[in-house]
Amino acid sequence: xxxxxxxxxxxxxxxxxxxxxxxxxxxxxxxxxxxxxxxxxxxxxxxxxxxxxxxxxxxxxxxxxxxxxxxxxxxxxxxxxxxxxxxxxxxxxxxxxxxxxxxxxxxxxxxxxxxxxxxxxxxxxxxxxxxxxxxxxxxxxxxxxxxxxxxxxxxxxxxxxxxxxxxxxxxxxxxxxxxxxxxxxxxxxxxxxxxxxxxxxxxxxxxxxxxxxxxxxxxxxxxxxxxxxxxxxxxxxxxxxxxxxxxxxxxxxxxxxxxxxxxxxxxxxxxxxxxxxxxxxxxxxxxxxxxxxxxxxxxxxxxxxxxxxxxxxxxxxxxxxxxxxxxxxxxxxxxxxxxx
Amino acid sequence: xxxxxxxxxxxxxxxxxxxxxxxxxxxxxxxxxxxxxxxxxxxxxxxxxxxxxxxxxxxxxxxxxxxxxxxxxxxxxxxxxxxxxxxxxxxxxxxxxxxxxxxxxxxxxxxxxxxxxxxxxxxxxxxxxxxxxxxxxxxxxxxxxxxxxxxxxxxxxxxxxxxxxxxxxxxxxxxxxxxxxxxxxxxxxxxxxxxxxxxxxxxxxxxxxxxxxxxxxxxxxxxxxxxxxxxxxxxxxxxxxxxxxxxxxxxxxxxxxxxxxxxxxxxxxxxxxxxxxxxxxxxxxxxxxxxxxxxxxxxxxxxxxxxxxxxxxxxxxxxxxxxxxxxxxxxxxxxxxxxxxxxxxxxxx
Numbered sequence: 001x002x003x004x005x006x007x008x009x010x011x012x013x014x015x016x017x018x019x020x021x022x023x024x025x026x027x028x029x030x031x032x033x034x035x036x037x038x039x040x041x042x043x044x045x046x047x048x049x050x051x052x053x054x055x056x057x058x059x060x061x062x063x064x065x066x067x068x069x070x071x072x073x074x075x076x077x078x079x080x081x082x083x084x085x086x087x088x089x090x091x092x093x094x095x096x097x098x099x100x101x102x103x104x105x106x107x108x109x110x111x112x113x114x115x116x117x118x119x120x121x122x123x124x125x126x127x128x129x130x131x132x133x134x135x136x137x138x139x140x141x142x143x144x145x146x147x148x149x150x151x152x153x154x155x156x157x158x159x160x161x162x163x164x165x166x167x168x169x170x171x172x173x174x175x176x177x178x179x180x181x182x183x184x185x186x187x188x189x190x191x192x193x194x195x196x197x198x199x200x201x202x203x204x205x206x207x208x209x210x211x212x213x214x215x216x217x218x219x220x221x222x223x224x225x226x227x228x229x230x231x232x233x234x235x236x237x238x239x240x241x242x243x244x245x246x247x248x249x250x251x252x253x254x255x256x257x258x259x260x261x262x263x264x265x266x267x268x269x270x271x272x273x274x275x276x277x278x279x280x281x282x283x284x285x286x287x288x289x290x291x292x293x294x295x296x297x298x299x300x301x302x303x304x305x306x307x308x309x310x311x312x313x314x315x316x317x318x319x320x321x322x323x324x325x326x327x328x329x330x331x332x333x334x335x336x337x338x339x340x
Numbered sequence: 341x342x343x344x345x346x347x348x349x350x351x352x353x354x355x356x357x358x359x360x361x362x363x364x365x366x367x368x369x370x371x372x373x374x375x376x377x378x379x380x381x382x383x384x385x386x387x388x389x390x391x392x393x394x395x396x397x398x399x400x401x402x403x404x405x406x407x408x409x410x411x412x413x414x415x416x417x418x419x420x421x422x423x424x425x426x427x428x429x430x431x432x433x434x435x436x437x438x439x440x441x442x443x444x445x446x447x448x449x450x451x452x453x454x455x456x457x458x459x460x461x462x463x464x465x466x467x468x469x470x471x472x473x474x475x476x477x478x479x480x481x482x483x484x485x486x487x488x489x490x491x492x493x494x495x496x497x498x499x500x501x502x503x504x505x506x507x508x509x510x511x512x513x514x515x516x517x518x519x520x521x522x523x524x525x526x527x528x529x530x531x532x533x534x535x536x537x538x539x540x541x542x543x544x545x546x547x548x549x550x551x552x553x554x555x556x557x558x559x560x561x562x563x564x565x566x567x568x569x570x571x572x573x574x575x576x577x578x579x580x581x582x583x584x585x586x587x588x589x590x591x592x593x594x595x596x597x598x599x600x601x602x603x604x605x606x607x608x609x610x611x612x613x614x615x616x617x618x619x620x621x622x623x624x625x626x627x628x629x630x631x632x633x634x635x636x637x638x639x640x641x642x643x644x645x646x647x648x649x650x651x652x653x654x655x656x657x658x659x660x661x662x663x664x665x666x667x668x669x670x671x672x673x674x675x676x677x678x679x680x681x682x683x684x685x686x687x688x689x
Binding site for chain 2: 036037038039055056057058059061062063065066
């Protein structure tokens with residue numbers, strides 16, 4: 001902390017005031033040294049402002065203050081003078097000003113990092129949003145693809161023709177399961193429902209389709225509609241149709257012009273009809289043969305099974321009722337009706 | 341870990357002089373940012389088992405000392421330079437650290453350098469370290485108080501020359517001889533400003549039969565306290581409770597009486613300095629004799645204390661500039677030096 005700046009020394013003499021005051025109060029250097037416990041050469045160095053003789057600033061300033069206090073003079077001016085020659089108490093530099101300081105405390109670094117972090121967070125949010133959008137789009141696409149796949153499968157089942165019935169919705173497929181499902185809730189009128197059976201429909205032979213209401217060729221759009229309707233109404237049907245493909249089923253048709261009470265159950269024990277039949281139209285029920293039929297007003301009622309007219313006259317009881325089991329079998333390459 | 345660093349980016353490095361009487365905080369690049377008494381007022385409602393809340397810190401709490409109702413206690417969590425109440429100290433530090441940070445969004449996580457008395461045991465140091473960490477510090481450095489005081493007083497600690505520093509704090513007085521950035525000899529006596537107050541209280545009770553409070557005795561010390569007989573005789577009018585009558589009475593005290601009352605604690609300090617001089621290696625002792633002893637700490641503001649030590653030791657005694665903040669400022673400079681030279685510098689733990 002020693003300053004060897006000779007020019008400055010000669011210009012500023014901070015010790016002059018001390019010297020004058022001491023002379024005025026008639027103290028000797030030794031007396032002062034004795035009182036302040038400071039060596040006499042330092043006292044004279046203070047008076048002559050000889051920086052080379054003086055210790056570091058902390059001590060010198062302390063001596064100056066003590067000396068001034070002892071002589072009862074003001075010390076502010078001389079301390080200010082001293083500080084001008086020997087700058088000390090350099091204010092601490094902020095960390096960013098230090099050499100070799102790669103510190104995070106630099107304001108620029110701080111700002112940049114802050115901005116980067118904010119940008120990072122924004123990017124994350126945007127990325128997340130994009131990802132979510134993509135995911136939902138994918139989900140949509142996959143569900144659409146699934147629906148189309150279902151549709152194409154259904155269309156392959158119904159190939160080449162598909163029938164749409166307005167009311168009740170009915171899709172007459174050549175699968176017993178689907179037929180059962182469809183019929184379980186709704187009546188099916190034979191003259192309304194008509195489907196060209198495909199070749200794989202083995203045992204039942206050909207069906208007569210009289211009045212197909214709306215026939216749509218295998219257009220995917222329409223099929224999708226059907227599938228959607230089926231999906232909304234009876235998803236199990238769709239699945240069973242898709243899974244089981246073409247399975248054989250039997251049809252029983254009744255015509256009771258004067259009206260008849262009929263109960264029909266199929267081989268699985270499922271009740272196909274229970275109640276009155278009337279009207280001028282054939283009424284068809286599908287199920288697994290043999291069908292167990294109990295009926296009233298049997299004389300005026302006609303029955304067909306798999307499009308073969310059945311003669312039930314021998315089963316008609318005197319009270320005009322009949323009860324029989326009805327099925328078809330192959331005999332010498334021909335379908336024949338069999339009563340049990 | 342990352343979060344700490346991130347928060348640290350927005351926190352200032354702090355040097356804390358966690359004193360018995362006052363806590364000072366020096367922030368890098370900003371100077372002394374906090375100077376508050378180490379007092380905390382705790383409110384405990386609903387009886388002795390009730391929940392405790394902090395009522396006030398610092399100056400506010402100090403005003404409550406000795407003036408609290410039943411549900412509030414104003415306490416000083418530091419005693420004799422070390423932690424007496426861990427939890428309260430932690431809360432107080434936390435409050436002060438937050439107070440010196442403007443940002444209210446992020447919890448500050450500064451690097452903190454805390455000055456501890458050189459006589460503090462390992463347990464006491466650990467307590468200070470943990471309470472600072474609990475208060476949110478990212479990294480805690482501990483440094484011996486006299487070292488920080490010497491650096492703060494701008495003493496040439498890096499020279500191969502002995503420098504003696506005497507730091508008189510609220511709870512302890514530390515004397516050390518420093519050379520080449522290290523402490524050669526250090527001693528700590530549990531005598532400080534508090535002991536002065538206590539001595540004054542005892543003196544008044546013994547000689548006047550009047551009881552005065554902590555705050556009053558401190559005021560007496562500040563206004564007329566002296567360590568060496570001076571030319572002027574100062575007087576002060578104080579009020580206290582007369583022990584025999586039980587009624588508050590007013591009476592006057594003069595500086596000579598206070599000088600008399602302070603003899604015992606002053607003797608403790610002087611003898612610590614003498615012991616230090618005895619224990620100092622001769623070469624360093626010679627350096628000290630040539631340049632003198634530097635006084636720092638709030639206790640150094642006691643009138644004519646430098647004169648007393650000067651007379652007792654026969655060595656020049658120099659008062660540091662702004663002795664109250666020396667330790668905190670020194671700590672700040674040490675933080676800067678740590679950044680420059682690494683953590684092993686200046687015997688920092």
